[in-house]
Amino acid sequence: MRTATTSPSERAMVHAPPRPLTHNKGVRTVFYHLMVAASALVMLYPILWLFASSFKSRAEIWTNVSALVPQEFTLMNYVNGWKGFGGITFATFYANSFFYTGVATVLTVTASAIVAYGFARIQFTGRRFWFATMLTTLMLPVQVQIIPQYIVFSQLGWINTFYPLLLPRIGGQAFFIFMIMQFIRGIPKDLDEAAEMDGCGKGSIFFRIILPQIAPAMITAAIFAFYWTWEDFLTPLIYLNAPRLYTVSLALRAFADPSGTTDWGAIFAMSSLSLAPVFVIFILFQRFLVEGISTTGLKG
Amino acid sequence: MREAISARTQPQAVRKRKRSLRHDNLMGYLFISPWLIAFFAFTLLPIAASFLLAFTNYDVLNPNWKWVGLANFERMFMQDPRYLKSLQATFFYAFIAIPLRLVFALAVAMLLNTNRRGVSGYRAAYYAPSIVGGSVAVAVMWRQIFGADGLVNAVLGTDIAWLGNPNTAIWTLIILAVWQFGSPMLIFLAGLKQIPREFYEAAAIDGANSWQQFWRITLPLLTPIIFFNLVMQLISGFMVFTQAFIITGGAPLDTTLFYALYLYQRAFVSLQMGYASAMAWVLLALIAIMTALVFRSSSYWVFYGSQED
Amino acid sequence: MRSRLSVLVMLLMVVALVMSACAPAAAPGAAPAAEGDSAAPAADSGQKIELRIAWWGSQNRHDRTIAVIEQFEQLHPNIDVVYEFSGWDDHWTKMTTQAAGGNLPDIMQQDYARLEEWVSRGLLLPLDEYVADGTLNFANVSDTALAGGRLDGKLYGVNLGTNSMTVVIDADKLAEAGMEAPKPDWTFAEFEQFVTALHDKLGIYGFAGTLENEQLWKNIYLSLGEWVYNEDGSALGYEDDQPLIDYLSMVKRLQDAGVTPSAEERIAMRGKGVEDDKIVTGAAAATYVWSNQIVALANAAGEGRNFILVPMPRPAGGASANYLKPSMFFSITSQARQPKEAAMFIDFFTNNVEANTVLMAERGVPVSSEVRTALEPMLNTPQKQMFDYIASIESSVSPIPRPDVAGHANVINNVYWPLVMDPLFLGQQSVEDAVKVLREQANAVLSETASQ
Structure with a gap:
């Protein structure tokens, strides 16, 4: 996709040595690829293992655990896993997960960027107080909030709906707000001030000046928000009781029973499959990380 | 302060500033209003409730709980040896895993901050351990890797049950945490992408080598992001839960009994929700103090492109 | 409510609503919504x-x-x-x-x-x-x-x-060792000999199950006609620690002789499904499970494997250590x-x-x-x-004990494993001390729970 021929970026390469160009550079590149690829294999091991296990037969899963290549290749685990429970297949669970994750990600990232701009660039009374409060909410373990929160939502009649999962996202999430704030604060203020001179309001500064520059931060936030929502099981567990509303991560947890018979092959298969959307989102989004600030506008 | 100085020098600007200050209040609250609304509607209540419960013997199932004053806090520090062990395990983990994770994340982010061919593939690979998360499937794998006849022993030629040995169990969890450095790495990467390329070009013209460029440009300009990652890793490091929950369950000898895990056990296994709430608020206080210290220190080492108050 | x-x-909700103008639009409907069951609104x-x-x-x-x-x-x-x-x-x-x-x-x-x-x-x-x-x-x-x-x-x-607990023996390993299956009323002494012989003859673990599990603690006192908890759940229900001391000493001997996996290995495997048991891979000749788990065990072990089920061993002079649960x-x-x-x-x-x-x-x-x-x-x-x-x-089991008392989970999670069994088998306290700690700490937890 992205070839190394684009000269401006090549020229600016951090590691580009000043003097003897071609020869040294080739050696460096080979060395780089060797080293990075070797460690990448170590990093990929868990995924490879999971994937390999998902193709093992029932007997092989436990008697040939560490093998990365199944002796006998079977697709049965995917068939059995996909069936889901009592006629509700993973198609349903995927639909629910995509709905929950999609809406939650968009809400979270958008709201977080707006709030982050408020905290990072606008002086207002109580700013420090509200920021400290926001960070503090991250420090209270969720385990002690579950029950009071459940009582609130059940009094509102929102059990078995997506409201308890989605509505809290309208305020963004503290992690992303703080993260985007830090990116905004890294941007020189001259631009804002110049725009203000030109008569731009805070709103249009945000949309015209800030937003394009924090694209890497927004992309990163989107990747995380997607993954964290996708794998979240606790909120769906508490609020989505009807199996038709189960998400993929919740359904995955309904496979295993340490006191009975567990179809581990199906677990491995559906776990592998559940990583696919996360991976796809990552690959799609991280491509944009290549394009930093200097190609999107800011000129010194 | 700055207002005052400019006021004396430029009276016209004063009026403008004042108007914009009022304007700022309105705009400020307007911009943070989504968060404020969500906070008052959904977050404040459960937090307030958990605070009140910390002074009760609420056990979830029993409707007739009583106020017990400070008894929960007293018990925590005076009569609960496991509580002290959980503190110990958590501090040990946090002080080793957090710095290691950050250093790894930054180093790898630097390594992958290039436009070389294949770098997207590498990024995906290095991010991979972070997305396998805490599923039951993966717990099986960790036990296998660190088991007596597992991969680690095969490679090292040792014969240690890593997860059952009180000297090694916490280290396996630390290694896992370091291995899963994907999220801080990605944030660093985004931060590196935001550093204007022109800075490096200028430095290269001045003859700075890449090492000097790192110290003079990359590191200072990255400090807001380093600061962010440090604060967030600190918070999440002290609240670490999942790995211990699915892999060791706190054993052996409570050496991996992380604070949040113990709190969960008290809350949902022993059903001592009042006690668990008290534990939660002590944890909050601990993290808040440490975070405040980091914030205090930040004025000495964090450089923002924009001046702040 | x-x-x-x-x-x-x-x-708190009311206070929050009054104090903040930012209340969600849905809030006014809150009180009436509490009326009916909120689940599956379309069902009526x-x-x-x-x-x-x-x-x-x-x-x-x-x-x-x-x-x-x-x-x-x-x-x-x-x-x-x-x-x-x-x-x-x-x-x-x-x-x-x-x-x-x-x-x-x-x-x-x-x-x-x-x-x-x-x-x-x-x-x-x-x-x-x-x-x-x-x-x-x-x-x-x-x-x-x-x-x-x-x-x-x-x-x-x-x-x-x-359900009832059962010792599972790999029939093929047993034949390989040239040994006979134990009698249904075997004692711990016979058990020790049996698994040690399996280990000696086959060079694999004689027994893989976690013998210090609380279920076996219960079995011992059940077999002796007592129970681990007293009537109102305010203290331990037995006076004599000796049977437990004898039993744990045996477990320690088996561990030290390598007949069972080491304490570290047992800890690493604790609380996992039966599929992880060493008998599945053939690394052990016997283990114990709940009788319904034999299905999962046989599944994980694969085709062509044969298992024998035998009742749990008992202390000398005791009645059956099994009950129907x-x-x-x-x-x-x-x-x-x-x-x-x-x-x-x-x-x-x-x-x-x-x-x-x-x-x-x-x-x-x-x-x-x-x-x-x-x-x-x-x-x-x-x-x-x-x-x-x-x-x-069915005809020979001991009568079922009372269901676990209210402080049970607390005793097992906060005393039994972390303060008693793990330090004992990791070599940090003697059998006598461990049993003493169990009595003191368990009684403290139980009396507190019972008085609430």
């Missing part, structure tokens, strides 16, 4: 009765249970069964949360270890009324099978399958809206032969003799072994 926490939270079309039910399990159990629910709905077109299922941990997180919110289902799957805790908090209904009026028909169910669900003379849970119960909660229909469903689940041919003893050996007879010809090998094993010990 039955709990004071609900009242507290409601109060016509006059259908909604019956809610929750259980834990694996895919296999979910599929079978849902199929039975569908059978039941066909028989009772006026009843709409709304169900929810999850894994073990999730089930309890969810049920405790729902209990706090006053939103429990009509029927919940219960566990022997938690029954008393839930009954003592008034969360389960006694079922005797429905037994008396015939809604629950136990004509084909022996009283031994029901006894486990009884507390203070009242029935709070209907046993869904009978209800694998799990269906209980009707005190927050149930349709207790009568709930009882009808439980009756169907217990007695209906067609339903049980779908369930296929997945929760353990069915309690109804009629159902057992009907299933007999349809069983596969491990299922048949499970049935035969229960039938073979």
Whole structure:
């Protein structure tokens, strides 16, 4: 996709040595690829293992655990896993997960960027107080909030709906707000001030000046928000009781029973499959990380 | 302060500033209003409730709980040896895993901050351990890797049950945490992408080598992001839960009994929700103090492109 | 709204609404919404009765249970069964949360270890009324099978399958060692000899199971006609520590001789499914499981493996160390809206032969003799072994002990493992000290729980 021929970026390469160009550079590149690829294999091991296990037969899963290549290749685990429970297949669970994750990600990232701009660039009374409060909410373990929160939502009649999962996202999430704030604060203020001179309001500064520059931060936030929502099981567990509303991560947890018979092959298969959307989102989004600030506008 | 100085020098600007200050209040609250609304509607209540419960013997199932004053806090520090062990395990983990994770994340982010061919593939690979998360499937794998006849022993030629040995169990969890450095790495990467390329070009013209460029440009300009990652890793490091929950369950000898895990056990296994709430608020206080210290220190080492108050 | 926490939270809600102008638009509807059951709002079309039910399990159990629910709905077109299922941990997180919110289902799957805790908090209904009026028909169910669900003379849970612990021996390894299977009434001394011989002759672990598990602690005192807890759950129920000291000394000897996996290995494997057991890979010649787990074990081990089931060993001079344990119960909660229909469903689940041919003893050996007879010809090998094993010990087992006391989970998690067994087997305290710590610390926890 992205070839190394684009000269401006090549020229600016951090590691580009000043003097003897071609020869040294080739050696460096080979060395780089060797080293990075070797460690990448170590990093990929868990995924490879999971994937390999998902193709093992029932007997092989436990008697040939560490093998990365199944002796006998079977697709049965995917068939059995996909069936889901009592006629509700993973198609349903995927639909629910995509709905929950999609809406939650968009809400979270958008709201977080707006709030982050408020905290990072606008002086207002109580700013420090509200920021400290926001960070503090991250420090209270969720385990002690579950029950009071459940009582609130059940009094509102929102059990078995997506409201308890989605509505809290309208305020963004503290992690992303703080993260985007830090990116905004890294941007020189001259631009804002110049725009203000030109008569731009805070709103249009945000949309015209800030937003394009924090694209890497927004992309990163989107990747995380997607993954964290996708794998979240606790909120769906508490609020989505009807199996038709189960998400993929919740359904995955309904496979295993340490006191009975567990179809581990199906677990491995559906776990592998559940990583696919996360991976796809990552690959799609991280491509944009290549394009930093200097190609999107800011000129010194 | 700055207002005052400019006021004396430029009276016209004063009026403008004042108007914009009022304007700022309105705009400020307007911009943070989504968060404020969500906070008052959904977050404040459960937090307030958990605070009140910390002074009760609420056990979830029993409707007739009583106020017990400070008894929960007293018990925590005076009569609960496991509580002290959980503190110990958590501090040990946090002080080793957090710095290691950050250093790894930054180093790898630097390594992958290039436009070389294949770098997207590498990024995906290095991010991979972070997305396998805490599923039951993966717990099986960790036990296998660190088991007596597992991969680690095969490679090292040792014969240690890593997860059952009180000297090694916490280290396996630390290694896992370091291995899963994907999220801080990605944030660093985004931060590196935001550093204007022109800075490096200028430095290269001045003859700075890449090492000097790192110290003079990359590191200072990255400090807001380093600061962010440090604060967030600190918070999440002290609240670490999942790995211990699915892999060791706190054993052996409570050496991996992380604070949040113990709190969960008290809350949902022993059903001592009042006690668990008290534990939660002590944890909050601990993290808040440490975070405040980091914030205090930040004025000495964090450089923002924009001046702040 | 039955709990004071609900009242507290409601109060806080009102305060929050008054104090902040930022209240969500939906808030005004809050109070009336609390009126009806919030689950499945669309269900009240016509006059259908909604019956809610929750259980834990694996895919296999979910599929079978849902199929039975569908059978039941066909028989009772006026009843709409709304169900929810999850894994073990999730089930309890969810049920405790729902209990706090006053939103429990009509029927919940219960566990022997938690029954008393839930009954003592008034969360389960006694079922005797429905037994008396015939809604629950136990004509084909022996009283031994029901006894486990009884507390203070009242029935709070209907046993869904009978279980008992069993030593599993790999028959082929046994033959390879040239040894005979042990007698059903074997003692710990014979057990020690037996597993040591297996280890010596085969060079693999003689026994893989975690012998310091609390189940075996219970077995010892049950066999001696005592029980680990006293009547009101305020202290340990036995006076003499010697049998436990003798037993733990034996476990220590076996560990030191390499007959069992090391303490470190046992800890690493604790609480995992039977699939992880070393007997599966052939690295051990014997282990122990609950009788229903033989099915999972045989599954994981694969085709062509043969296992023998033997009762648990006992202390010298003791009675049987086995008892028939209800694998799990269906209980009707005190927050149930349709207790009568709930009882009808439980009756169907217990007695209906067609339903049980779908369930296929997945929760353990069915309690109804009629159902057992009907299933007999349809069983596969491990299922048949499970049935035969229960039938073979039924007449000789010790009577079932009282359900675990309210402080049980606390004792096991906060005392038994971290303060007693782990330090003992990791070599940090002597057997005598460990047993002393158990008595002191367990009594402290129990007396505190009982006084609340």
